[in-house]
Amino acid sequence: MKIIPYGRQQITDEDILAVNNVLRSDLLTQGPAIQAFENAFASYCGSNYAIALSNGTTALHLAALALGVNGSSNVITSPITFVASANCVRYCGGTVWFADIDPVTYTMDIGKVRQLIASKPKGFFQGIIPVDFAGFAVNLEELRALADEHGLWIIEDACHSPGGYFTDKSGKKQVCGNGKFAEISVFSFHPVKHIACGEGGMITTDNKELYEKIMLLRTHGITKDPQLLEDHHGGWYYEMQQLGYNYRLTDFQSALGLSQLGRAENGMERRKAIARKYNETFTNMPGIVSHSGLVTGHAYHLYIIEVNDRKALYDFLKEKNIYTQVHYIPVHTMPYYKQFGWKQGDFPSAEQYYNRCLSLPMYPALSDEEQDYVITSIKTFFA
Numbered sequence: 001m002k003i004i005p006y007g008r009q010q011i012t013d014e015d016i017l018a019v020n021n022v023l024r025s026d027l028l029t030q031g032p033a034i035q036a037f038e039n040a041f042a043s044y045c046g047s048n049y050a051i052a053l054s055n056g057t058t059a060l061h062l063a064a065l066a067l068g069v070n071g072s073s074n075v076i077t078s079p080i081t082f083v084a085s086a087n088c089v090r091y092c093g094g095t096v097w098f099a100d101i102d103p104v105t106y107t108m109d110i111g112k113v114r115q116l117i118a119s120k121p122k123g124f125f126q127g128i129i130p131v132d133f134a135g136f137a138v139n140l141e142e143l144r145a146l147a148d149e150h151g152l153w154i155i156e157d158a159c160h161s162p163g164g165y166f167t168d169k170s171g172k173k174q175v176c177g178n179g180k181f182a183e184i185s186v187f188s189f190h191p192v193k194h195i196a197c198g199e200g201g202m203i204t205t206d207n208k209e210l211y212e213k214i215m216l217l218r219t220h221g222i223t224k225d226p227q228l229l230e231d232h233h234g235g236w237y238y239e240m241q242q243l244g245y246n247y248r249l250t251d252f253q254s255a256l257g258l259s260q261l262g263r264a265e266n267g268m269e270r271r272k273a274i275a276r277k278y279n280e281t282f283t284n285m286p287g288i289v290s291h292s293g294l295v296t297g298h299a300y301h302l303y304i305i306e307v308n309d310r311k312a313l314y315d316f317l318k319e320k321n322i323y324t325q326v327h328y329i330p331v332h333t334m335p336y337y338k339q340f341g342w343k344q345g346d347f348p349s350a351e352q353y354y355n356r357c358l359s360l361p362m363y364p365a366l367s368d369e370e371q372d373y374v375i376t377s378i379k380t381f382f383a
Contacts, residue, residue, distance in 0.1 A: 001373055006325040007192030007302075010267075010365040018259040022252040033251035037258040038202070044162070044261060045177035045185070047204035049211040052249040052257075053218060056159045056188030059201035060088035060129075062247060063155045063184040066213040067127060069094045076116060077129040077157075078108040079330040079350040085129055085157045086331050095340070097125070098332050100347040104291045106133045106304070109349070110142060117150055127153040132161035132176055134292065134327070134359075135271075135299030140181035141168045154181065159188035162195060163268045164299030176299070179206030184214075189253075192363070194267060194301065195260045197253040217244045270364040271300035274371060278303050278360060281375050287382045289356070302327055306356035314358060316381045322374055325359045 022033055034052050042050035053059045069075065073094035077085050078101060086096045099112040108130050117125055128147055130138040140156060147154050158164070158176040165175045177185035184207075187193075189200030205211055216223060221244030226232060229239055249257075260267075275294060282290040282305060289306040292298075304327070307313050317324050330350045332342035344351065361374055 001321050001370075003321045003323060004361050004366070004370050004374060005323045005363075006359050006361050007363045008365065009191040009196035010363065011196070012259075012263075014262075015256055015259045018255040019252050022255040025251075027251055029248060029250045031251040033254040033258065034249060037249075037254035037261070040258055040261055041187075041202055042204060044264065045179075045204050046175050047177055047179040047185070048206040049179075049204065049208070051203045051205075051211065051214050051218060052254055053201040053203065054247045054249055055199045056186060056190065056201040057084040057088070058245070058247040059186040059188075059203045060084055060155070060157065061091050062214050062217045062245070063186055063203060064088045064092050064094070065217055066210050067153050067155065067183060069126070073126045074120075074124055075127045075129060076108075076113055076125060077331075078131045078133070079332045079347050080106055080133060080328055080353060081131040081157065081331060082159075082328055083331055083334065085131055086337070088155075089129075094126075096337070098342070098347060098350075100349045101133075101353060103349045103353060105136050106291070106353060107131060107136055107138050110139075110146065113143075114146060117146075123151070125150065125152055127155065129155045129157055131157040132159075132164060132299070134302035134304055135160045135164050136295060137161055137164040137166040137174075137176050137297045137299070139166045141166070141174065144181040153183045156182035156185040158185045159193065159201075160301035161299040162187055162193075163264055165297040167296065173297070177204040179204055183207060184210060189257055194264060194271075194299065195257055197249065197257040197260075200249050200253050200257060216242065218247050220244045220246060267364040268299065271362060274362055274366060275300050275303055277371060278305075278375070281379075285382070288378075300362060302359045303362045304357050304359050306353070307358060308356065310356055310358055313378070313381055317374075317377055320373075320377050322361065322377055324361070326354070326357060327359050328354075330354050 038050040069092035071093035075089045079098040102109040161176040165173045185204045187202040189197035221242040224238045279293045282288045
């Protein structure tokens with residue numbers, strides 16, 4: 001059996017043609033494919049604006065900058081996430097605080113967030129960065145109410161959840177990144193994600209002011225817009241109006257993303273089918289705990305099981321060319337974050353989860369035969 005990774009991209013002939021068309025065109029960057037991708041993605045999420053960026057981390061960085069994170073800022077996020085969710089605050093000089101996870105959803109426990117906010121003086125915190133972990137959509141309606149109570153902004157880290165959604169109190173589907181509850185939402189287009197651009201990211205928002213700030217920050221803080229210029233020497237003239245970055249996405253990456261977006265719904269259905277088969281196998285199977293069953297609105301970036309002897313299973317499957325993964329090592333236990341006083345034992349649910357979690361292969365190109373091989377191998381291990 002060939003190597004079966006936990007995740008991988010799926011590139012079709014249509015994807016290759018879309019990229020080739022851009023490669024044969026006049027513009028490889030700062031051309032029309034970028035805006036076409038942005039417009040399509042905004043429509044997909046239901047947001048007013050979308051901004052394509054070089055990756056999900058740069059999207060998080062600019063989101064934090066646009067919301068004014070600085071050396072006096074205190075921001076709450078989850079310890080179970082990729083480090084970029086916390087690092088974006090540190091890039092701006094802010095202080096990161098963690099709230100423990102719900103042991104079933106693996107997302108930040110809103111009760112723990114509430115307790116953390118209550119433990120500090122009024123006005124201590126400025127924002128919250130919830131993570132739609134593994135594709136499970138955080139209930140942002142509930143979190144928005146808490147944020148509004150304390151005057152906080154929200155950056156939704158939706159890198160795992162394009163196409164995911166939660167259902168609000170009125171029974172309406174609220175799609176991740178639709179701009180209705182979070183000031184800014186952030187997505188990633190890394191090859192293992194739902195949409196692959198090689199590297200790439202996207203910000204969505206309904207806020208025009210934030211959109212304009214981020215558009216300026218994306219390109220060195222430079223503008224050529226005549227309405228914004230302080231002076232105007234001619235058609236060549238531009239002004240750097242603030243310190244920005246080169247965080248642009250290219251046209252050929254955008255063409256790939258736009259092509260992949262066109263079959264996003266098919267990819268989601270395949271992910272659900274894979275999850276369904278895993279769920280039918282592992283629900284009530286001795287030795288395995290699975291909370292990744294068919295949850296309404298789940299985007300299924302990952303399918304996670306919990307086992308007692310995780311390393312033994314990981315090594316056993318690797319010997320069979322099944323490359324599982326662990327998502328994630330708790331951020332507060334990283335050497336960098338320990339220097340700020342965080343330590344083992346601070347977040348018991350996150351740490352217990354880490355000791356037991358394993359992400360199984362989950363991607364649309366995973367064949368039925370390959371999934372059956374993964375399942376059979378796991379059954380063999382437990383037998």
